Amino acid sequence: MKNIIVLLLCIFLLAGCTEAVKTEKIPVTAGHDMRVHFIDVGQGDSILIESPKGKTMLVDGGVKGAGQQVVSYLKERGVNKLDIVVATHPDADHIGGLIPVLNSIAIEQFYDSGKVHTSQTFEEMLTLIDEKNIPYHVPKTGDTIKFDEDVTVKVLNANEQATDNNDASIVLKMAYGNISFLLTGDAGVSLEKEMMQYDVEATVLKAGHHGSNTSSSEDFIRAVKPKVTILSYGEGNKYGHPHAEVVDRLQAIGSKIYATADIGTITVSTDGVNYAVNGNETTRVKNDNEPTKAEPPTTAIEIVSKDLVTEIVGIKNSGKQAVSLKDWQLISIEGNQVFNFPNLSLQPGKTIYITSGADAREGQNYIKWTTKQIWLNGGDAAQLRNEKGELVSELD
Numbered sequence: 001m002k003n004i005i006v007l008l009l010c011i012f013l014l015a016g017c018t019e020a021v022k023t024e025k026i027p028v029t030a031g032h033d034m035r036v037h038f039i040d041v042g043q044g045d046s047i048l049i050e051s052p053k054g055k056t057m058l059v060d061g062g063v064k065g066a067g068q069q070v071v072s073y074l075k076e077r078g079v080n081k082l083d084i085v086v087a088t089h090p091d092a093d094h095i096g097g098l099i100p101v102l103n104s105i106a107i108e109q110f111y112d113s114g115k116v117h118t119s120q121t122f123e124e125m126l127t128l129i130d131e132k133n134i135p136y137h138v139p140k141t142g143d144t145i146k147f148d149e150d151v152t153v154k155v156l157n158a159n160e161q162a163t164d165n166n167d168a169s170i171v172l173k174m175a176y177g178n179i180s181f182l183l184t185g186d187a188g189v190s191l192e193k194e195m196m197q198y199d200v201e202a203t204v205l206k207a208g209h210h211g212s213n214t215s216s217s218e219d220f221i222r223a224v225k226p227k228v229t230i231l232s233y234g235e236g237n238k239y240g241h242p243h244a245e246v247v248d249r250l251q252a253i254g255s256k257i258y259a260t261a262d263i264g265t266i267t268v269s270t271d272g273v274n275y276a277v278n279g280n281e282t283t284r285v286k287n288d289n290e291p292t293k294a295e296p297p298t299t300a301i302e303i304v305s306k307d308l309v310t311e312i313v314g315i316k317n318s319g320k321q322a323v324s325l326k327d328w329q330l331i332s333i334e335g336n337q338v339f340n341f342p343n344l345s346l347q348p349g350k351t352i353y354i355t356s357g358a359d360a361r362e363g364q365n366y367i368k369w370t371t372k373q374i375w376l377n378g379g380d381a382a383q384l385r386n387e388k389g390e391l392v393s394e395l396d
Contacts, residue, residue, distance in 0.1 A: 034151060034176045036268045038206065039073055040260040041066035043234030043241070044093035047183060047206065048074065051148035052176065052272075057084040059172065059183055061097030064121060064336050070097050071104045073265070081106040084147060087125070088170045088185035090117035091376065092334050095125055102128040111145065114138035114160025115168030118373035120337055139170065150272075151176045156195050157187060165376070166209065167191055173202060177272020182224060184208040184215065192220035203275060204228045204268055205255070211242025218249050226255045228268065228277060235261040238333075238381060238396065256281045301325075301346065302393040306382050308375040311357035313382055315393075317346040327387035330354055330369075334380040339369045 032052035039046040041062025049057040056079050061070050074082075085107050087095045101107075102125065110129050116122075129136055138160055139145065145153040157171040169185030182202035186209040187195070196219065205226035208215030210233040229250050233241040242259070250257055258266045262282040269276050300319025305312070313330060317323055325341040332338075339354055346352060354369050355361045362368035375382075384393040 032150070033269050033271050034179075036174075036181055036204070037073070037077075038230045038232055038258075038260060038266040038268075039070055040264040040266075041069065041097060041232075042261075043210065043237045043239075044097070045088070045185070045206070045210075045232050046070050046097060048077070048079070049147075049174065050077070050079075052150050053148050055083045055148045056081070057086065057147060057153075058082050058098075058101065059086045060088055060094040060185075061099075061101050063093050064096030064099055067097035067100030071100050074101070074105060079105070081108065083108045084111065084145065085109070086111045086170055086172070087113065088183075089113045089165045089168045090115055090119065090122045091165050091186065092119065092121050092336060094185070096121050096336060099124055099128065102132065102134075107132070107134050110134045110136050111139055111170065112136065113158060113168040113170050115162055115165060116160075117165060119376075120370075120372060123372070145172070156182075156198055156200065157191055164188075166214075169208075171195065173200070176270060179203045179270040179272055179275050181268070182206065182226070186210075186215070188214045189217045189220070192217055196220060196223050200224050202226055203270075204230065206230045206232065207242070207246065207250075209241075210237075210239070211246050211259075212239065213243040213245050216246045216249060221249045221253060221255075225253065226250075228275075229255045229257050230266055230268075231257060231259040231261075231282075233259065233261050237261075239379075258282050301384065303330075303382055303384050303395040304351065306375070306395050308377050308380060310359065311355060311373065311375050312361075313354045314351050315346070315354065315384065316351040317348055320348050322347050328392075329383075329385045329389075331383040331385065332374050332376075332380055333383060334376045337374050342367075 034052050035050040037048040044062035045060040046062045047059040061067055082105055139155045139158045141155055141158050143155040147153045152175045154173045156173050159168050162168040166186040166188050169187045171187050172183045174181045180202040181204045183206045200223050202224050205224050207229050211231045231242050259282040263279040267278045301317055301323055304316045305314035322345045324345050326343040328341040330339040353366045355366055356369040356374040360368040360371050381396045386392050
C-alpha cells in the first residue's frame with residue numbers, strides 16, 4: 001500500500017521506465033476459451049477478461065454513473081471476485097465506474113498508471129483501495145503481468161511521469177495462442193509512434209480514445225493490422241467520436257468494426273486459434289457524427305468563460321433582473337463533479353467567478369469551490385443547471 005500512501009500524501013512521487021517488448025507465441029490449452037467483454041458504458045471504457053482457466057481481469061470501469069451497470073454485468077457472469085483490476089489512467093470516464101466496483105466486488109490486485117490527478121474521483125478511488133488493503137502496483141513499460149499461465153499480458157506503455165493523463169495510459173497486449181488483443185486506453189498519436197518499436201500487431205484492437213483522431217494514426221493502424229477493431233463510445237457524444245478519418249483508416253485496411261454505441265456490449269471469444277465476435281459488424285458508425293449541442297439558455301444566466309488551467313469559470317447575468325442562484329449547480333462533465341451554489345442573487349450585468357484548484361480565490365465576485373483540481377485540462381465541458389435540474393447553459 002506504500003504507493004497509495006505516497007500518492008495521497010505527496011500527489012507527485014513518480015518514476016518511469018522504457019524497454020523493448022516482444023510478445024511470444026504460447027501453447028494453447030485445447031478446449032478452453034478466453035472471453036474479452038467490451039462492456040457498453042456509454043462514453044467510456046470498461047473491459048472484462050475471462051481467462052481460459054477462469055481468472056478475471058477488469059480494465060477500467062467507465063464513468064461513475066456506469067459503475068453499477070458494470071457491477072451488475074460482472075455478477076450476471078458469476079464474477080464475485082476480480083483477480084486483477086487495471087485503471088489505465090485517471091480520467092473520469094475510465095476510473096469513475098471503478099468506485100462502485102471497489103465497493104461491491106473483492107479485488108486481489110490493483111494496477112494503476114501512477115499518474116496523479118487531484119480530482120475527487122481519483123482520490124476516492126485511492127482511498128477505497130487503501131481502506132480495503134488491496135495490493136496496489138504501478139507497472140513499468142516492459143513488465144509482464146501475471147494473470148493466467150496460458151495468457152501473456154505485456155505492458156507496452158505506462159508512464160506515471162506523463163504531463164497529460166492520456167499519455168500515462170497503461171497499454172496492454174494480451175496473447176492467447178495465436179490470437180492477441182491490444183488495449184490502448186486513451187494513448188495518443190505520439191505514444192503510438194513510440195510503441196511501434198515493439199510488436200504491436202494484434203488480432204483485435206481496442207481503438208484509442210474512443211475513436212478520436214488524437215489516436216489511431218495511419219501508420220499505427222497499418223502496424224497493428226487488426227482483423228477486428230472495437231470502438232467504445234457513447235451514441236451522440238459531444239466530442240464527435242468516432243472521427244471520420246479513423247473510421248476511414250480502419251476500413252481501408254479491411255478491419256471489421258464493432259461499436260458499443262451500435263450493438264451494446266461486445267464479446268470476443270477465442271480458443272487461441274480461432275475467434276468469434278458476438279453480434280454483427282456495426283452498420284451505424286457515423287463518419288459525420290457531430291457533437292451534441294446544448295439547448296439555448298432558458299434564462300439570461302450563462303457561462304461566459306472557462307479557463308481549464310487557472311480553473312476559473314465565469315457566469316454572467318445578461319438580463320435586466322436579479323436572479324437567485326440558490327440550489328443551482330455548476331457541473332464538470334468529465335469528472336461528474338458538482339458545485340452547489342449558496343443562497344445568492346446575481347445582479348443584472350454582473351459576472352461571478354467560480355474558482356477551484358490550488359490557487360482558488362474568494363471574495364468580492366470570486367467564489368471558492370475547492371482547492372482540488374476540478375477541470376480536466378485536455379477538455380472538460382461545463383454545465384449550469386437551475387434549481388429544477390434544467391440545463392440553462394453549457395460551454396464545451
